[in-house]
Amino acid sequence: MYGNDFPGEDPPGGLLGEVEAAEAALRAAAARDRGAAEPGGDLAAYFAEVVDADQKIEPRDWMPEAYRRTLIRQIAQHAHSEIIGMQPEGNWISRAPSLKRKAILLAKVQDEAGHGLYLYAAAETLGVSRDELVDLLLSGRQKYSSIFNYPTLSWADVGAIGWLVDGAAIVNQVPLCRCSYGPYARAMIRVCKEESFHQRQGYEILHTLAHGTPAQKAMAQDSVDRWWYPSLAMFGPPDGDSTHSAQSMAWKIKRFSNDELRQRFVDMCVGQAEALGLRIPDPELRWNDERQAYDFTEPDYDELMRVIKGNGPCNRQRMEHRRRAHSEGAWVREAAAAYAAKRAVKEKEKVAA
Numbered sequence: 617m618y619g620n621d622f623p624g625e626d627p628p629g630g631l632l633g634e635v636e637a638a639e640a641a642l643r644a645a646a647a648r649d650r651g652a653a654e655p656g657g658d659l660a661a662y663f664a665e666v667v668d669a670d671q672k673i674e675p676r677d678w679m680p681e682a683y684r685r686t687l688i689r690q691i692a693q694h695a696h697s698e699i700i701g702m703q704p705e706g707n708w709i710s711r712a713p714s715l716k717r718k719a720i721l722l723a724k725v726q727d728e729a730g731h732g733l734y735l736y737a738a739a740e741t742l743g744v745s746r747d748e749l750v751d752l753l754l755s756g757r758q759k760y761s762s763i764f765n766y767p768t769l770s771w772a773d774v775g776a777i778g779w780l781v782d783g784a785a786i787v788n789q790v791p792l793c794r795c796s797y798g799p800y801a802r803a804m805i806r807v808c809k810e811e812s813f814h815q816r817q818g819y820e821i822l823h824t825l826a827h828g829t830p831a832q833k834a835m836a837q838d839s840v841d842r843w844w845y846p847s848l849a850m851f852g853p854p855d856g857d858s859t860h861s862a863q864s865m866a867w868k869i870k871r872f873s874n875d876e877l878r879q880r881f882v883d884m885c886v887g888q889a890e891a892l893g894l895r896i897p898d899p900e901l902r903w904n905d906e907r908q909a910y911d912f913t914e915p916d917y918d919e920l921m922r923v924i925k926g927n928g929p930c931n932r933q934r935m936e937h938r939r940r941a942h943s944e945g946a947w948v949r950e951a952a953a954a955y956a957a958k959r960a961v962k963e964k965e966k967v968a969a
């Protein structure tokens with residue numbers, strides 16, 4: 617048992633095996649002939665046919681306006697989450713307990729920035745600019761994941777974020793590798809491979825602490841106690857309250873409902889917690905033979921709604937930090953734009969010569 621492997625290897629090869637299968641399917645879809653219907657006739661029928669055949673909608677294709685808007689909302693929210701998500705762990709870079717841990721954490725936090733960039737680039741293929749999306753985040757008109765509004769109080773929190781938050785992110789994102797929109801699906805393949813490393817590094821931190829001194833083990837347990845329910849809430853409201861799931865699943869943007877993925881995450885974590893020697897803080901957690909899944913206590917969805925609306929423990933702090941970083945980075949954007957303009961003039965002169 618190690619990181620994101622799960623008992624019985626279902627699906628075969630674990631979650632990474634599923635990512636590889638999705639990557640192979642993407643290649644096959646790109647190579648396949650799309651069949652009889654060509655755009656030009658009934659565009660909506662053509663769109664439906666491509667989605668039904670599990671092929672990919674590409675930026676050049678016609679798509680319903682609501683599909684485009686849904687993708688922009690979800691991909692932008694996802695991108696913002698990666699960027700804001702750098703803050704809780706970033707707080708620990710200068711306090712990591714060894715040079716090795718510091719180097720690993722630096723690389724991990726930098727990867728999150730990279731994920732944000734792949735995702736902004738995927739959203740841009742839908743006809744919005746990164747500047748517009750950043751404005752929407754900074755003005756509070758677009759969201760980011762609830763989970764990043766909780767504080768990191770100890771070094772063990774870096775482990776718990778890797779194990780639980782990256783673990784939940786992977787369970788949610790592996791099916792997105794098979795999303796119907798090509799650029800999002802392709803971005804997700806790379807993101808999932810990197811997230812898998814993130815999850816393992818968190819698991820390894822917790823494993824080390826859980827097998828250390830009694831104080832270290834207690835610190836690890838305290839982290840798991842605080843991060844468990846917020847991680848369950850990351851999957852979104854229960855299916856009955858999820859406004860977008862039905863349509864997103866019909867369009868094959870989402871492949872599973874919020875509750876299905878939450879259950880999958882719980883089932884994956886139980887064995888891993890046992891291997892860590894840590895307790896999942898849920899007295900109701902028990903195997904249900906009939907359902908072939910664990911029964912568990914749902915997270916507090918009222919708390920989720922409060923956090924989503926801006927009233928979590930760290931919402932204000934996270935947004936203030938992001939706004940400050942954005943304004944302090946203005947000179948970098950100006951310098952990059954001036955450099956690009958100079959290069960464009962030089963290129964023009966070269967062509968003219």
Ligand code: FAQ
Binds near residue numbers: 849
């Ligand atoms: N937080 O109808 P649904 C990561 C909103 S990346 C905030 O069920 P949907 C990597 C939702 O937007 C983590 N808001 O919505 C990392 C909607 O609001 P709206 C981010 C939430 O879209 C690790 C309303 O509630 N991952 O962790 C949340 O069908 C470590 C109704 O909900 C993604 O973004 C929430 N938890 O399903 C980085 C994955 N849940 O717009 C750094 C892609 C729901 O109508 C360090 N996104 N809402 O006002 C998704 O899969 C989906 O968007 C869901 C929500 C599943 C999050």
